Amino acid sequence: MINTKNITKKFGKLTALDNVSVTFSKGECIALLGPNGCGKTTLIKTLLGMVVPNSGSIYFNNELIAGKWQYRSHIGYMPQIGRYPENMTIANVIDMMKDIRKGSDKNPDEELIDAFGLKKMMNKKMSTLSGGTTQKVSAALAFMFHPDVLILDEPTAGLDPLSSEKLKQKIIKEKQNGKLILITSHILSELDDLITEVFYMQEGKLLFHKKLSTLKEETGEIKLAKAIGKIMKEPVDY
Amino acid sequence: MKKILKYVIVDIVQNKIVLIYTLLLLLISFTVFNVEDNAAKGMLSLLNIVLIIVPLICIIFSTIYIYNSSEFIELLVSQPVKRRTIWLSIFSGLASSLSIAFFIGAGIPILLYHADATGFMMIAMGLFLTIVFVSIAMLAAGITRDKAKGIGLSILLWLYFSLIFDALVLFLLFQFQDYPLENAMVVFSFLNPIDLSRIQILLQMDISALMGYTGAVFREFFGSNTGILLSFVGLFIWIVFPIMISMRKFKRKDL
Numbered sequence: 001m002i003n004t005k006n007i008t009k010k011f012g013k014l015t016a017l018d019n020v021s022v023t024f025s026k027g028e029c030i031a032l033l034g035p036n037g038c039g040k041t042t043l044i045k046t047l048l049g050m051v052v053p054n055s056g057s058i059y060f061n062n063e064l065i066a067g068k069w070q071y072r073s074h075i076g077y078m079p080q081i082g083r084y085p086e087n088m089t090i091a092n093v094i095d096m097m098k099d100i101r102k103g104s105d106k107n108p109d110e111e112l113i114d115a116f117g118l119k120k121m122m123n124k125k126m127s128t129l130s131g132g133t134t135q136k137v138s139a140a141l142a143f144m145f146h147p148d149v150l151i152l153d154e155p156t157a158g159l160d161p162l163s164s165e166k167l168k169q170k171i172i173k174e175k176q177n178g179k180l181i182l183i184t185s186h187i188l189s190e191l192d193d194l195i196t197e198v199f200y201m202q203e204g205k206l207l208f209h210k211k212l213s214t215l216k217e218e219t220g221e222i223k224l225a226k227a228i229g230k231i232m233k234e235p236v237d238y
Numbered sequence: 239m240k241k242i243l244k245y246v247i248v249d250i251v252q253n254k255i256v257l258i259y260t261l262l263l264l265l266i267s268f269t270v271f272n273v274e275d276n277a278a279k280g281m282l283s284l285l286n287i288v289l290i291i292v293p294l295i296c297i298i299f300s301t302i303y304i305y306n307s308s309e310f311i312e313l314l315v316s317q318p319v320k321r322r323t324i325w326l327s328i329f330s331g332l333a334s335s336l337s338i339a340f341f342i343g344a345g346i347p348i349l350l351y352h353a354d355a356t357g358f359m360m361i362a363m364g365l366f367l368t369i370v371f372v373s374i375a376m377l378a379a380g381i382t383r384d385k386a387k388g389i390g391l392s393i394l395l396w397l398y399f400s401l402i403f404d405a406l407v408l409f410l411l412f413q414f415q416d417y418p419l420e421n422a423m424v425v426f427s428f429l430n431p432i433d434l435s436r437i438q439i440l441l442q443m444d445i446s447a448l449m450g451y452t453g454a455v456f457r458e459f460f461g462s463n464t465g466i467l468l469s470f471v472g473l474f475i476w477i478v479f480p481i482m483i484s485m486r487k488f489k490r491k492d493l
Contacts, residue, residue: 011492045492045493048315048316049315050312050315050316050492050493051492051493052490052491052492067489069318069319069320069321070318071318072316072317072318072319073318075316077316079316083308083309083312083313084309084313085249085307085309085310085313086309087249087252093313096245097317099241100241100242100314100317100318100319101317101318
């Protein structure tokens, strides 16, 4: 579904992505893992066309995405830190998104809006919202238009346990609908029952991309957190 | 395009600064026409407003507005929207709302007190300058990431077009006063949209006789229909060029 070939992105001297080639296929739920600053968010942003790579190519459904925009109607994106026009209310933002994506979807999915109780505060301005509430708005928007691909950048950071659980249930539901889901998170324990593949990056390079089951077998651990911990401790010889 | 433009315009209207700008222009226009005993003198005072204040307000407001829309831009870039559409919508939103503000604030008083060729030319030039300086603001904000730098660049550009450019031309004129520079002056004036507008309005006011021989050359060139057409083309290029460069930059910008 999404292929990248040798993408490299440099920010000045820093190489954020170093020759990354990956294939993400339909129906998988993939965890993008790695230490802070390893290029996870940059990778996500290049997939969305928000960051333009210096070299390499990205294909969405076998079509080159450079300069294209239509393919983004198949993607729901939840940013790590959602930034919204400050003097718009939640209702304004949601209406604007519906208006912009109207063509692609006549029947928006408002399940998360209800689940998070956003209905009550529709008239609050974005600038007055807490970090957690902003995250809820981001999540609701990402799922709203039945996208084939969901890209969630630290979805549960800042959410209370109850909301975080609701979001998790929603992710599992969408996964069962056969959608491609990319998640970055540092809370490994909550990924256990979500993901099918692990994609591990370090200093802009892809270290490994494996099935969760293979990873567990190789390390002999049942929990993802322990398996990753084992790998991070060992000298890597990939 | 229309959808995004709608949100930009609603946002600018809610901002209220454009409204205050309109009222300020209205106040100034009615004052100059009522204080002076003949409307022609009022036009002369208004000329300076059109040539100095309008570009200043347009460039500063637009630059700050573009930086403040960074969230809006960021939100839209991850959606199925062309970058070109986002950038052009912001440009059109700014250009149209500031043009309407100018037309209501200065255009209507001019039409009421001085509805002749001079008046029409002044309105046309005011509208052109409004759009040109929005376009230049898009360029300034498009090439600098830092807000303070971008606003500083805008102020410098305004200063350049309204003061420094003329000083440079004068300097050249004095340095090379032994040579016939009249034709070169015509070319120079195309390098500055404010000068182009000033010349067109002054020629309509019929005081080019005060400008000596250069004035006669100007009259001959800019006073003719071809000259007027060429000035309009020149101003049009001043609109298109900065916005095109900033667009190319924006298309490759990392957000």
